[in-house]
Amino acid sequence: MQNKVLIIEDSRTAINIVVKLVEQADLVPVVSQSLTEANHLFMQSPPEDYLCAIVDYNLPDAPNGQAIDFCLDSILPTIVVTARMDKGTRDDVLRREVVDYIPKENTQTYDYLARLLKRLEKNKQIGIVVAGQSRTAAVRMTSLLRRHNFITYEANSAERTYQLVRENPEIRLVITGTDFDDVKSTTIISNLRMDYAKERLAIISVNTQEAQLSSARFIKSGANDFLLTPYCHEEFLCRITQNIELIENVEALTAMANSDFLTGLFNRRYFLNKLSGLAVQRGKRYALAVIDLDNFKQVNDTFGHENGDVVLVHTALLLRQHFADAVIARFGGEEFCVFMADTDAQTAVDRMESFRVKVSQQPVTISQTSINISISAGLLTAPASSLVNSISRADKLLYQAKNAGRNRIVSDIAFSRALERASQKTP
Template sequence: MQTKVLIIEDSRMAMNIIVKLVQQAGLEPVSAQSLTEARHLFANTIPESFLCAIVDYNLPDAVSGQAIDFCLQSILPTIVVTGRMDAKTRSNVLSREVVDYIPKENAQTYDYLSRLLGRLERNKNIGIIVTGQDRSSARHMVSLLKRHNFNTYEAATAEQTHQLLRENHNIKVVITGAELEDQNSTALISSLRADYAKEQLAIISVCERNNDMHSARYIKSGANDFLLKPYCHEEFLCRISQNIELIEHVEALTNMANTDFLTGLANRRFFFEKLTSRVRHQADGHALAMLDLDFFKKINDTYGHDAGDEVLTTVSGLLKHHFDDAVVARLGGEEFAVFLPSTPPKLAFKRLDTFRRDVEKQTFRVLKKAYNVSVSIGLLTSMPVGLNAAVTQADNLLYQAKDSGRNRIASDIMAVQQRLQSVM
C-alpha cells in the first residue's frame, strides 16, 4: 500500500504544485481545501498509512493555524506552508511541534519541500546519538529529531556512546556536548574519529556561544560541524540534514565504484579489496568458488545482448538469494565469484550444487523461442594463504568442470579426503 501525505491547502495553484511534488516522491496525496474537509477525509483512513501532513497556516475555516493543531493531535508529522513572512507568524508556527515551515516565496522553497519529503522517509532508517547534554537540552534535541522521523539514542558517557555505535549500525550522527560524565568532549570526538571516518559518521558539537574557542577545538579534534547555543529550530535541523546528505552522497559514490552496474553485485575491484587482507591473515575454514555460465557467447550471438543481460541479471538474483551471507561478485563477462566464510567443505558443495540446479531449471524466452542455461563451478575448500593464489586454484578447478562436460562442480574436496586417508 502506497504511503499517503495529507495536504490541506485552499490555493488551487499551490495545491497543484504540492500534489505533483508528493507524487514525484512516490507518495499518494490526499487533498483537502479546508480543515472541515480534512477532518472528514482523515476520519475514514488509517493514520499509520500517512507519512506526514502539509498544511497551509491560513485557511478559510482555520485562520490562525488550527489545521496544524488538528494534524499534530492526529500524531501526524506536520510541515507548514504559509504566505505570511512576519515574525509573529513564524513564532506562532514554531511554538508548535512542527517538522518545519516553508514560506510560499519562490521555486526554491518548493524544491526544499520536495527534498524534505524524501528525507522524512529515509530518516526512518537513520539513527542519531545525543550525548553529553544537560537534561533539558537533550529532551529538546530528541523532540526535534523525532519530528523528522529519526531513531534517537541518548548517552551520558563516552563508553555508552561507543557501545551504542557498536550495537546500532544505522547511526550516522553523534551530537555531543560538554556534559559527559567520564571524559571531556574533545577526547570523545578524537576517539570516535579514530574508529569512524568523517564520511561514515558525522560528529556535531554543541557549545556555548560565549566561548568561541570551543568550536575551533572541536573541529580540530575531528568534529564535522558545530552549533552555538542558543540555536534556532531551523539551523539545528538544517545542519543535521546537510551532514547526513553528505554521508549519503559519499555512500552512493562508493557504492557506484564498488558495484557492477548491470547486476548490482560487487565488482572485481571491491571483491579483491574486501578479501585480500582477510585471506592473508586467516585462510583456514573458508571456501571460494569461481563460476562461469556455459556457452554464454552463443546466447548473445543467437538471441541478442538484451537476452544475455537478462540471463546475467537472473543468475545474479539467484546468487543473492542462495548466498546472502557470502561475498558475491561479478568478476567480468559471465564469470562470478562466491566467497563463503567459515563454511565446511561438504556444506559449501551442497549449497553450490543447489544453486547450480536452480540455474538449470530457469527457462528464458525470446519471442517464441525458449532456452535454458547452465553454470560450471570450481570450488576450493582448502584455501592457500593469499587471495590471488586461491583464485588461481579455484580457476583451475573451474576449467576442470568445463573440460569434464560443463554444468557441474569440480572441487578439491576429493583430493583433501585422499590426503586425510593417506595420513590415517
C-alpha cells in the same frame, strides 16, 4: 505502511506542485482544499497510513493556522507552507511542534520540500545520540529530532556515549554538549573519531556563544560541525540533515565504486581488496568457486545483449538467494566468483551442486521465450598461498568443467580422487 500524505491547500497552483512532489517521492497524495474537507478525508482511513501532512497556514475556514492544530492533534507530523513570511506568522508557526516551516517563496523552497518528504521516510532508520546536554536542552533536541522521525538516544557520560554508538549500528550522528559526568567533550569527540571516520559517523558540537572563539578546538578534535546556542529551530535541523546526507552520499559513492553496475554484486576490484588479507590468515578455512554461464555468447547472439543482461541479473539473484552468507562478485562478462568462509570441503561441494541444479531448473523468459540456462564451476576447497592463486586454481578447474561437457562442477576433491584412481591403475 505510512505512504499517504495529507495535503490541505486552497491554491490550485500550489496543489498541483505539491501533488507532483509527493508522487515523485512514491507517496500517495490525499488532497483537501479546506479544514472541513481534510477532517472528512482523514477519517476515511487509519491515521497510521499517513507519513505526514503538508498544510497551508491560511485557509478559508482556518485563517490562522487552525489546520496545523488539527494535524498535530491527530499525531500527524506537519509541514507548514505559506505565502505569509512576516515575523508574526513565522513565530506563530514555530511555537507549535511542526516538522518544518516553508515559505512559498521560490522554486528552491519546493525543492527543499521534496527532499524533506524523502527524508521523513529515510530518517526512520537513522539513530542520533544527544550527549552531554542539560535536561532542558536534551528535551528540546530530542523533540525536534523525533518530529523528523529520527531514532533518538541520550547519554550523560563518555562510556554511555561510546556504548550506544558501538551497540547501535543505525547511529549516524552524535550531538555533543558540555554537561558530561566524567570527561571533557573534546576528549569524547577525539575518542569517537579514532574508531569512526567522518564518513561513518558525524559529530556536531553544541556550545554557548561564549565558546565561539574555541570552536576550532572542537573541529580539530574531530567534530564535523559546530553550533552555538541559542540556535533557531531551522538552523539546527538543516545542520543535522546536511551532515546525515553527506554520510549517505559518501556511502552511495562507495557502493558505486565497489559494485557491478548491472547486477549490484561486488565487482572484481572490491572482491580482491576485501578478501585478500582474510584469505591468507593462518588457520582460516574457506572454499572458492569460479562460475561461468554456459553458452552465453549464443544467448547474446540470438536474443541481443539487452536480453543477455536479463540472464545475468537473473543469475545474480539466484546467487544472492543461494549464497546469502557468502561474498559474491561478478568478475566480468558471464563470470562470477563466490567466497565461502569457514566452509568444509564436502559442504562446499554439496552447496555448489545444489546451486547448479537450481539454475538448470529455473528457465529465464526473454522476448516471450523461455530458455534453459546452465552453469559450470571450478571449486577450490583447499586454499592456495594467496587469494589470487586460489582464483587461478579455481579457474583451471572451471576450464576442466567446460571441457568435460559443461553444466557441471569440478572441484579439487574430484580432481584429486581422479588422479588417485589413475595412479592405482598404473602397473
